[in-house]
Amino acid sequence: MKAAVMVGYNKPLEIQDVELAEPKANEVLVKMSATGVCHSDLNALNDESTPIPTILGHEGAGIVAAIGPNVTKVKVGDKVALSWVPYCGTCEFCITGAVQLCESAFGPMFNGTLLDGTSRLSKDGQLIYHNSLLSTFAEYTVVPELSCVKLPDEMPLAQASLIGCGVATGFGAAVNAAKVTPGSTVAVFGIGGVGINAIQGARISGASKIIACDVKESNLEIAKKFGATHTINVSKEDAETALKDLTGGYGVHFAIDCSGHTRATEDAWRGMRKGGTLVVVGAFNPALALNIPAGGFHRVGKVIKGSFYGDTQPYRDFPRIAQLYLDGQFMLDELVLDRIQLDNINSAFDSFHDCNCVNVGRSVIEFKSVFEEKPDDDKILIVS
DSSP states (O other), rough: OOOEOOOOOOTEOOOOOOOEEOOTTTTTEEEEEEEOOOOHHHHHHHOSSSSSSSEEOOEEEEEEEEETTOOOOOOOOEEEEOOOSOSSSSSSSTTTTTTGOOTTTTTHHHHHSSSSSSOOOTTTTTTEOOOOTTTTTTTTTEEEEEEEEEEETOOOOOHTTTTTIIIHHHHHIIIIIIOOOOOOOOEEEOSSHHHHHHHHHHTTTTTOOOEESSSOHHHHHHHHTTTTEEEEETTTTHHHHHHHTTTTOOOEEEEEEEEEOOOHHHHHHTTTTEEEEEESSOOOOOOOOOOOOTHHHHOOOOOOOSSSSOOOHHHHHHHHHHHHHTTOOOGGGEEEEEOOOGHHHHHHHHHHHOHHHHHHHHEEEEEEEEEOOOOOOOEEEOOO
16 A cells, blocks of 8 residues: 655655555554644654654544454444544543543554554565554554544545544533533633634533634634634733633633643633633643742632543544534534645645644545455445
């Protein structure tokens, strides 16, 4: 199969012909139909801890082409979205429902293997590593069954490919982590691929005011199309003052920080009312400090919590988001910024370095339909 292979740090991906072994027990072979190119893929490309060579890509959708022994959740022909957060299904966190906090599967993920510690990818006998147990920048992929979530048959796969990363994280930050309530006020800091979906989650939850906070005017305008009722350019206005002005002097009930900047988290805290909840989903630079006022901390009753992957439970949340889209309540079409072929993948990476490029959405790689030869020479068309 063809795949985009990371051959070095900060180097363009190379389109190569690679080999993919069949799925083992509890694994699924997926014919990729579409995959988004996420900024986290660029982070992996620039990260010297990423094993080389590897096939990147961690958000995608496709059709089940084969299943290994013991697989029961999907069957051949199912449309599936892939979850990049691995979980074992048996540890303390998994059995209590907090699958996003599973630690057991992260060792294999960081080592670039599947859950059993081995790889299904190779080229001319040389091992190639997996990325986030998915490696979606390829025509086919073998993934753990627990990474494979069945979707409705009518779900278009370019849109479905986005569900498993920024969409689920942003939606989950509002719905699962913050638990936004009807009639409440919500501020979202950082209007990118995650923040725009936090806005959607707040809208679907029935918030009365949704205030988008960013430094980029174009992103603030886009936010209005997804449900923001008000916007604040935090490079021009004091966020605390502006939020309180919009909420009768009290501050917002909920704040969701998707920016990854501690300054934004501090602004969100100050702009939130007593008893409010602040959810942080952006990844901080560990060299920075987060300064929350200590004086009177216990008196304000505020909650601050980190949320990994939007507290998402893929088997619950992916189908829900897909159905909301099919019902016309969740905007996914608008998040597909452009559709490209695998050969053009490096152009998508180049766009991350252009500050004028729209970053509220994804470039989506679509794979062409392919024919597979069966032993009896019949041909099966797998439609992407």
